[in-house]
Amino acid sequence: MPLIDEGPQLPADFFARDVETVARALIGVTLLVDGVGGVIVETEAYDANDPASHCYRGRTSRNASMFGPPGRAYVYRSYGIHWCLNFVCLPASGVLIRALEPTAGLDQMAERRGTADLRRFCAGPGRLCQALGIGGRYDGHSLNQPPFELWPCTRPASISAGPRIGISVGVETPWRFCLEGSSFPSR
Secondary structure (H helix, E strand, C coil): CCCECCCCCCCHHHHCCCHHHHHHHCCCCEEEECCEEEEEEEEEEECCCCCCCCCCCCCCCCCHHHHCCCCEEEEEEECCCEEEEEEECCCCCEEEEEEEEEEECHHHHHHHHCCCCHHHCCECHHHHHHHHCCCHHHCCCECCCCCEEEECECCCCCEEEECCCCCCCCCCCCCEEEECCCCCCCC
């Protein structure tokens, strides 16, 4: 498992790159929200030219955070039920955080999720947000300020790429990234 670096957290300019590069680079990074979280093991990339992106048809009140500066959270409800967390990269592009390997705040995650099964805490964007206590109040929030902490991976991560899931357009774009050998991806 990747280790937390004792040095500085990820700077905001980490996100000021193309979304595919950032989505890959986030694999192995440790994400904490108020001290609860773990290692990012699955991401998906979305950019403005992607028909599956919320930004494809332009700016709306719902996706406004995606048009802001890099290094911000874009939080939205999926199907009006589950919160989803994205990291804004270059304008109108973002990385969906699909799954974590839980490492910190396990008791809080178990209580929030109503299960003791570690593999079901953060396997999927909705479960992840529920386990970390993320809701709409975090939309537009800076990722390099509390309650967020992002710690770099201290060793190289082996990453696999494949098609994104849970979408009906742009499925063929291989912008879903997973930590190879992890037991914690969404599916």
